[in-house]
Amino acid sequence: MSPTSSTGPSTLPYRLIATDLDGTLLRSDDTVSERTRAALGRVTAAGASHIIVTGRSVPWTKHILDALDYRGLAVCGQGAQVYHAGEHRLLTSVTLDRKLAALALAKVEAEVGPLFLAASRDGMDGEVLVGPGYRIQEGPLPAVPITDPGELWAAPLNKLYLQHPDLGDDGLAEVARAVAGDLVGVTMAGPGIVELLPLGLSKATGLSLAARRLGMKAADTIAFGDMPNDVPMFGWAAHGVAMANAHAELKAVADEITDSNEDDGIATVLERLFA
Numbered sequence: 001m002s003p004t005s006s007t008g009p010s011t012l013p014y015r016l017i018a019t020d021l022d023g024t025l026l027r028s029d030d031t032v033s034e035r036t037r038a039a040l041g042r043v044t045a046a047g048a049s050h051i052i053v054t055g056r057s058v059p060w061t062k063h064i065l066d067a068l069d070y071r072g073l074a075v076c077g078q079g080a081q082v083y084h085a086g087e088h089r090l091l092t093s094v095t096l097d098r099k100l101a102a103l104a105l106a107k108v109e110a111e112v113g114p115l116f117l118a119a120s121r122d123g124m125d126g127e128v129l130v131g132p133g134y135r136i137q138e139g140p141l142p143a144v145p146i147t148d149p150g151e152l153w154a155a156p157l158n159k160l161y162l163q164h165p166d167l168g169d170d171g172l173a174e175v176a177r178a179v180a181g182d183l184v185g186v187t188m189a190g191p192g193i194v195e196l197l198p199l200g201l202s203k204a205t206g207l208s209l210a211a212r213r214l215g216m217k218a219a220d221t222i223a224f225g226d227m228p229n230d231v232p233m234f235g236w237a238a239h240g241v242a243m244a245n246a247h248a249e250l251k252a253v254a255d256e257i258t259d260s261n262e263d264d265g266i267a268t269v270l271e272r273l274f275a
Contacts, residue, residue, distance in 0.1 A: 012048050013273045015220040018207055018233065021054035021064065022190060023226035023261050024243055032068060039267035043274045049214050051075065053203050055189035055229050057120045057158050058083045058090060060128070060141050073213065077120065077158040078187060078197050078229060079206025082213070088124075092209060095122050095156040096184070096198050102153065104180035104196055105160065111175050118143070118161040119152045126158065134163055135192055160196040169194055173228075187229040188247075195229075202232035222273075224258075224266050225250060241269055 017040070019025045025032055040050050053075040054061055061076050062085065071086030082092040109115055116133035120126060128143045129152055130136055136143050146152070152160070164172045173194045176186040185197035211221065223230070223237035226246040234240030234253050242254035243265045251257055258265035 012043075012046060014222040014239065015048050016211055016214065016216040016222070017043060017048055017050045017270070018053050018221055018223040018237060019050065019266060020203075020223075020225040020227070020230055020233075021052055021056060021061070023245060024224050024230075025052065025261070025266060026064070027262050030064060033264055033267070035264045036267045039264075039270040039274075043270055046274060048274075049216065051207070051210055051214070053079075053207050053210075053223070053225075053233060055187075055193070055195070055203075055227075057081065057126060057128075058124055059126055060120075062088065062124075073210045075203060075206035075210050077206075078185075078189065078195065079201050079203045080158045080198065082206060082210050090124050091213075093122055093158075094198050094201055096159060096196065098153050098157060100183045100199070101157070101160050101196055104176070104183040105162075107179045107183075108162065108172075108176050111179050112164055112167055112172065116163040116165070117149065117152060120158045120161070122156040122158050133165070134161065137192070158197075162194045162196065163192055189227055189229040203229060204232035204236035207233055208236060222269075224269070226261065241265075 044050055051073050055078045057077040058081050065074060065085040074083045074085050076083050080094045081090060083090055117131040118134045119129045129146050130143045131146055131149055169188050173186055173188045185199050185201050188194050218236050219238050221237040222239045223233045224241045226243045228247055228249045230250050231253055240254045241256045241258050242251045244260040259268050
């Protein structure tokens with residue numbers, strides 16, 4: 001990722017471009033537009049580095065990175081995993097304390113009633129287990145249906161997914177933080193995706209680890225995102241850019257709002273900054 005033009009890294013407005021994946025870099029069909037590819041190509045050719053920071057765990061991310069011919073570092077699993085896409089190698093991984101997660105789940109269910117559950121197992125090939133009633137998004141992402149809730153806890157996990165039959169995502173996340181926020185981290189990563197994470201883990205912690213490997217700091221970083229799970233990343237980066245389609249919670253803390261993921265919002269900003 002060394003400079004390949006006369007423009008040195010010290011003259012760049014930002015040396016590290018951190019982009020969320022779903023709703024940000026990817027369009028709704030899981031592709032990246034030619035305009036956005038070209039904009040990222042120009043800034044990396046000028047000496048900047050691009051890093052993907054996603055809530056998806058590695059097994060749900062690596063096929064997309066391969067399709068994009070992305071060979072750099074990726075922060076996956078809400079910061080739990082740092083993955084080297086070019087080498088297909090998991091560099092770091094943080095797991096959820098299952099006893100604390102079970103206690104947190106019990107506290108949430110005591111407030112709102114039974115929940116629908118899924119869980120992401122740790123590792124390069126960790127399965128996503130889906131319990132009865134949990135609604136998964138249609139598409140190619142692999143998931144393993146289970147009928148015995150005990151299976152959720154049988155192996156190390158990155159995260160636990162929660163859904164309520166009636167309560168909305170914002171309401172469920174608010175209750176979970178109120179009653180269990182001292183035990184686990186709670187975030188909302190997309191429609192129907194409320195997650196329990198290791199306490200203190202966020203995209204910001206994972207991004208800071210990956211940035212250090214690249215010799216970068218927060219002051220070097222511009223971040224793009226669309227959901228509340230991107231809030232900590234915006235807090236860490238020097239400049240946070242929310243997409244037009246972003247959740248109101250993220251827009252409220254963004255330094256700037258750009259066009260939507262469908263309308264090349266990342267390219268709009270990069271073309272201006274790196275003109």
